[in-house]
Structure formats: structure tokens, C-alpha cells
Amino acid sequence: MSPDIMQEEYEIRLVQYLLANRFLRQSNGKLVTSRTIADDTIGFETEDSLCREWLLSIYESYSFYEGFDTMEDCIHFIESSYYDNHLYRIVQFSTMFYAIIYENTQYQQVIGKEIAYFTRNNLFLCTKRPPSNLTFKERIKMPPIPLIYYELHAFDPHMKVFKLDSDTSDSFQEVPILDAIEYAVLLGVTFKDIWYSCDTPHAIAHNRAILNLYFNPGHNLTLFGKYSKALAINPFQRLVTLAKGRVAQFQMDADDLRAQPRLLPYRDVRRYHENIRTRPENIELESVSD
Structure with missing residues (x-):
């Protein structure tokens, strides 16, 4: 299953829709979100540059699978x-x-x-x-x-x-x-299927800002990735990629900011082995910041 809309047309439609719903707004020709994402930790990056990079990444961040035919x-x-x-x-x-x-x-x-x-x-x-x-x-x-x-x-x-x-x-x-x-x-x-690198201080700050659009602030998902020694994190599929390309599942309570994410213990890896998405396809990190 693949979308019936090309990327450029999709991005135009999405921006128009986000503007109409006030998730985005324009200020002096620059884009600003309703959930402000740029802060002092980003330093030289602006809200506008973050918005534009995020918008250009959305189309390819989706991997569709088939539903029922009727x-x-x-x-x-x-x-x-x-x-x-x-x-x-x-x-x-x-x-x-x-x-x-x-x-x-x-x-x-x-x-x-x-x-x-x-x-x-x-x-x-x-x-x-x-x-x-x-x-x-x-x-x-x-x-x-x-x-x-x-x-x-x-x-x-x-x-x-x-x-x-x-x-x-x-x-x-x-x-x-x-x-x-x-x-x-x-x-x-x-x-939703996209990786965010978390192996450098800039990547952690940069991608934390983008993830604040999707998750309530406080999860610090990229910092969790760093302390887990991960190269990148996929919070939607709850996966991290570790050294030598190994992919691991992590646990997360999206509604409880006090419950920190954690890698799945080995005993549970064995317990849930048949139900964990192991991702045999190649992992590509070009769309995330490094």
C-alpha cells in the first residue's frame, strides 16, 4: 500500500491544513508552531529552520500496511x-x-x-x-x-x-x-516509522525539539537514547538501534512523565520475542540530524 499523493503535493496540502488549524502560523515569512520547539538548548537553530526540516521529513516517515479490503x-x-x-x-x-x-x-x-x-x-x-x-x-x-x-x-x-x-x-x-x-x-x-539520531549533543537537542511536537515534554526520548548507548531512536515503534546495527525494543508510558523509558530486560526479550518488530529491513538515518 502506498499513498496516492506525491511528496511535493502532500507537503503543500499539509502546510495549508496546519496553517488553517493554527498548528502552524507565519510570522514575517517564517514558520512558527503552536507548540514552540526552539529554545536555548538549540542555540544556533531557529524555530523556522526546525519547522521546515520537520515538514520535509514527514512524507517519508510513513510506512503503510494494508487494512481490510471492505x-x-x-x-x-x-x-x-x-x-x-x-x-x-x-x-x-x-x-x-x-x-x-x-x-x-x-x-x-x-x-x-x-x-x-x-x-x-x-x-x-x-x-x-x-x-x-x-x-x-x-x-x-x-x-x-x-x-x-x-x-x-x-x-x-x-x-x-x-x-x-x-x-x-x-x-x-x-x-x-x-x-x-x-x-x-x-x-x-x-x-509512523522514522529514526532520530541521539549520539551527539547537537542531535539530542535538535531531535528533542522535533519530538516535542508529538510527545508531551518530559519524556526526553533522545536523552534516554543517549544513556542507553543508542545511535538512534524510533519512539513511534518504540525501538532503538544500538552498536553494530542491533535493534532493541523499549518500554514507554506515553501518559506518565514520571515513568522513564527503559530498554526491555533480556528475560522479557525472550518472553516477547515472537511479537517484537525486529525490523529486518535496512535502517536509514539520512532523514535525522547528526
Whole structure:
């Protein structure tokens, strides 16, 4: 599955959309974000230069996988799953359909045609279909940062979200996407696939500024990468690349700034081995700062 829009057209559409939604604004011909990212730690870099580099990186930061071909196929999966129908939303994106559960950051599923993501033990794991024993964990459902929804919207302005009509019905009705934006954001997170280098002081400061657009300040993801002796970090897929090209999973609670990220202990690496995205494809770091 690949987007039906070329990069230049995508970037024009995205900037127009971000300006219209006031996530971006222009000041004397320069770009400024609603979540200010330049600070004293950046030094010689400006908000405008950071914005432009970030905007040019977005198109290629997405790696799409196929959803269900039809709404009926998606509903059939939901009806046959281990989980209550009312927990699901269906996101229609680029003619594909994805079944999604998002109760909070500890209880999430995204199911496509051949692959599914799910959360467990502060990990983001993948498999062909979610396991049957995922349990609900009570906690506050925090509102998501909408940026990834904006990025997906620029790929597909006709994206829609549906929910079950009733507990007994197998038909879904459309809901306003802004009332279900967290489902679109979660889908986008599973698509988002980009590495940020964290092996020099400049890269740490530079990429921390960009990551502040996506995560609440306080996680210090690039600093975590540094202290983990990582060369680069992929916070959306919760991966780091270490010396000699080794890729490792890390745990992160996106809603609890007090819970610091940590590399997965070896005993859990073995425990979750079959569900960890090991990334056999080549890792390219050209799009991140060094």
C-alpha cells in the first residue's frame, strides 16, 4: 500500500491544513508552531529552520500496511474477535478499513489485513492477530496530541471513523472524526516509522525539539537514547538501534512523565520475542540530524 499523493503535493496540502488549524502560523515569512520547539538548548537553530526540516521529513516517515479490503471484512473480524464489539472503532483510510480499540495507553489494538499491533507491559507489539488474553487496565484516558491525525488527513482528506450502532448490531455508523480523533492518531502511530539520531549533543537537542511536537515534554526520548548507548531512536515503534546495527525494543508510558523509558530486560526479550518488530529491513538515518 502506498499513498496516492506525491511528496511535493502532500507537503503543500499539509502546510495549508496546519496553517488553517493554527498548528502552524507565519510570522514575517517564517514558520512558527503552536507548540514552540526552539529554545536555548538549540542555540544556533531557529524555530523556522526546525519547522521546515520537520515538514520535509514527514512524507517519508510513513510506512503503510494494508487494512481490510471492505467494511464487511472488518466487521466480520470484529464479530469473530475475543473482545466486545462496542470497544471497536473502524477507521477508513485510503480505501482500507482498520479495526481499532483505544481505551487508554495501556489497552490498545490496531488490526489490519495481515498485521495487528497491541500494547502490553508498556510495549508496542505486533502479530498477525491480537492474543485472546489482553486485559483492561483502569486509568485516565488522556487526550492525544492531534498532530499525527493532521499528517494522515493530508494523505487522505476523506478519512472516516465508524462505531457500532448497538451492542447487538453488526452495523456501524459514522461518527465525527474530531470526536474520535484518538483512534486516527493511534492508527497513524502504527504507520509512523522514522529514526532520530541521539549520539551527539547537537542531535539530542535538535531531535528533542522535533519530538516535542508529538510527545508531551518530559519524556526526553533522545536523552534516554543517549544513556542507553543508542545511535538512534524510533519512539513511534518504540525501538532503538544500538552498536553494530542491533535493534532493541523499549518500554514507554506515553501518559506518565514520571515513568522513564527503559530498554526491555533480556528475560522479557525472550518472553516477547515472537511479537517484537525486529525490523529486518535496512535502517536509514539520512532523514535525522547528526
